Amino acid sequence: MEWTRGRTLGRGSSATVYAATCHNSGEIIAVKSAELSRSGFLQREAKILSSLNSPYVVGYRGCHITKMRSDSAVYNLLMEYAPSGTVADVAAKNGSGLGETMFAKYTRQIIRGLEYLHSKGIVHCDIKGSNVLIGESGDAMIADFGCAKRVDPEPDSAEPIRGTPAFMAPEAARGEKQGKESDIWAVGCTVIEMATGSPPWTAEAGDPFSVIYRVGYSGESPEIPCFLTEQAKDFLRRCLERKPEERWTASQLLNHPFVCKPDPEPGLIPGSISNSPTSVMDQLFWRSVEEEEDLGHPSRWVSHDERIGRLRCVGYGGPTWDLEGGDWVTVRERCDGTMIGGSHCEFVISGNVM
Incomplete structure (x- = not known):
């Protein structure tokens, strides 16, 4: 290639x-x-x-x-290539985390990915929001296998412990073992990250050694956000059992009510692909446009009419933009001076967008 x-x-x-x-x-x-x-x-x-x-x-x-x-x-x-970045990017961009329906969807997809990996005898060892990409379809995909290892048929005791301290399971933090159960603990930590916009153990975030000590030896589990539903809290308890043998498997977690919620409407999915920015400050959109231009791709719009026609109103299913008719009112129109190729015109149009 x-x-x-x-x-x-x-x-x-x-x-x-x-x-x-x-x-x-x-x-x-x-x-x-x-x-x-x-x-x-x-x-x-x-x-x-x-x-x-x-x-x-x-x-x-x-x-x-x-x-x-x-x-x-x-x-x-x-x-x-994942055009919408990572789950961590989307959670951080949203300010204080994602809505529960949204991160339940991502969690279900992460668990499905882990169920597949574990069935192949592979442990990821570094599940976290920044290692979960959002694909073109808006679905979550596990990425970055730099820490991954094979554990079936028998784990290799010579394999070093790898991963990110804030997402590390207690047995891994103590240097004892790092198996499929450790990935499940990391899923719980990732759910907290998606729900709050920050990883667990934020008090020790600047000192990885303090995080490792607290995870491995304090006897504590990450704090479960109080604003979550009881289903979400119960799901987290199943992931964050300190004894690895008491954690649910990926297959068991897929049957938990928390991940069986209906998917959110596509227009409400943070990080989903859009042909238009939702505001002039939508940096993720403009980065994607710049990226296409950097890679030599032509503009995706061929005219102003088509560009306006592709705008959408997130959350309302999108209005029908008909530039040839409808109840459009010209609010302001100004033509003054010339530019290369013709006249310079500015106009603002308004209509019913409810």
């Missing part, structure tokens, strides 16, 4: 993620790159990801070694 590297999507301590465009199909993909001499973890991630096929796991698109201008070799992992 031939591709061209585009803008930077994110940077980690040892790898950088870029957007890229495939030459043959025009598909936008994500490319995770690291120097070949330091890419063992990335090659390991590629090996695991290449063996997986689930709508709830980010899609594998291949791997490729390229040369940089400095003549150094770079290992590239090619993956499905």
Whole structure:
């Protein structure tokens, strides 16, 4: 697969993620790159990801070694591109977390992804909001398998404990083991992150060693937000049992009433794909437009009429924009001066949008 590297999507301590465009199909993909001499973890991630096929796991698109201008070799992992970012992005953008119906939907999809991984004998080891992507369809997908490991048929006792302290299970924080039950604990922590906009153990957030000690040895579990429904609280209790053998499995959790809620209406889904910004401050939208322009994609609108016609009113199912008729009233119209290609006109139109 031939591709061209585009803008930077994110940077980690040892790898950088870029957007890229495939030459043959025009598909936008994500490319995770690291120097070949330091890419063992990335090659390991590629090996695991290449063996997986689930709508709830980010899609594998291949791997490729390229040369940089400095003549150094770079290992590239090619993956499905998620235009709406991560669950953590959406929760933070929303200010104080997501609505319960919304994060119940994401939780159900995360659990389905984990059920699939666990059936393959794979433990993710780093479930958290920033490792759950929102795909083009608006569904959640588990990503970033840099910490993942195989535990079936027998766990490898030589495998180090990996992950993020605030999402780490007590047995993992103590360095004892890290199995499927540890992923379930991390799901509980991720639900709290989606509900509040912040990860658990925020009091110790600046000191990972304090977090690890509190998780591993205090005997406490993360505080369950008081504003949640009883169903959500009960779900979290099933995930956040300190004894790993008492936590529910992914298959059991899929039958819990909390994740059986009806999905929210598409127009109410934070982070869902939209052809228009909801306001001039909608930075996520404008970033996506800039990204397409950076990658050499033409504007998605061919005229002002079509652009206005694609606007929608989030939450009301969207009005019908008919520029040829209806009860439209011209509020202001001004034509003054010229621009290259014709006249410069400004106009504002109003109508019934209820």
